[in-house]
Amino acid sequence: MKQLLVADDDPHIRTLLRQVLTREGYAVMEAEDGVKAQEILANTPIDLAVVDVMMPRMDGLNLCQHIRETYDIPIILLTARQQLSDKEQGFLRGTDDYLTKPFEPAELLFRISALFRRYSFAPDDKIRLNTLVIDRKNYEITDGNETLLLPVKEFELLAQLASFPGRLFSRGELIERIWGIDYEGDERTVDVHIKRLRQRFADYGDKFAIRTIRGIGYKLELVTS
Numbered sequence: 001m002k003q004l005l006v007a008d009d010d011p012h013i014r015t016l017l018r019q020v021l022t023r024e025g026y027a028v029m030e031a032e033d034g035v036k037a038q039e040i041l042a043n044t045p046i047d048l049a050v051v052d053v054m055m056p057r058m059d060g061l062n063l064c065q066h067i068r069e070t071y072d073i074p075i076i077l078l079t080a081r082q083q084l085s086d087k088e089q090g091f092l093r094g095t096d097d098y099l100t101k102p103f104e105p106a107e108l109l110f111r112i113s114a115l116f117r118r119y120s121f122a123p124d125d126k127i128r129l130n131t132l133v134i135d136r137k138n139y140e141i142t143d144g145n146e147t148l149l150l151p152v153k154e155f156e157l158l159a160q161l162a163s164f165p166g167r168l169f170s171r172g173e174l175i176e177r178i179w180g181i182d183y184e185g186d187e188r189t190v191d192v193h194i195k196r197l198r199q200r201f202a203d204y205g206d207k208f209a210i211r212t213i214r215g216i217g218y219k220l221e222l223v224t225s
Helices: 010-024 034-043 060-070 082-093 103-119 152-163 171-179 190-200
Strands: 003-007 028-030 046-052 075-079 095-099 126-129 133-135 140-143 144-148 208-213 218-221
Touching: 003 010, 003 034, 010 028, 010 075, 010 103, 028 034, 034 046, 034 060, 034 133, 046 103, 060 075, 060 082, 075 103, 082 095, 095 103, 126 152, 133 152, 152 190, 152 218, 171 190, 171 218, 190 208, 190 218
Parallel strands: 003 028, 003 046, 046 075, 075 095
Antiparallel strands: 126 133, 133 140, 140 144, 208 218
């Protein structure tokens, strides 16, 4: 049974969500503020967090940032605000999705299901490219007894492509996933980093190849014997 955290200072909202989520087979933990939510997260395995933006002691934006820096779980922000800037701040702090109050409980359930599907395809900490092992947790690449260390962005770009071999990523997707949605530079930085990766792994052409799809982006393909 998946366990969800509902953090909202409105007891009526918490009660409603507990009833709706429990009927769908989820276990629910409740927090009336961000500090209480932190305590629950530290002591209870949580699979997804539903977080209200406006809460006492610690607001939802700061809680969202804490969750994203500490745990690998989906986050949905709830708020009564409708300004674009508030939504932008939510995504910058690491939320996966956003719902504006009032909302239909059914819509929240749809979004929760969609996030669980997305996270079920999330890559493992270690990715194998034939004999190469990419350790996402320690930012290391090993090939037998040899350890390869890359600059952070090059490592993250390679890990992103390697996590989904054969999947085409546009330059825009890679910018958002590696450099973040607030990145203001040119998309050509992806091309520069791809060029460097190809140079670094020129001797590994028997293991994988990074293909260019003209006008769109890149994908990594495993080389099979």
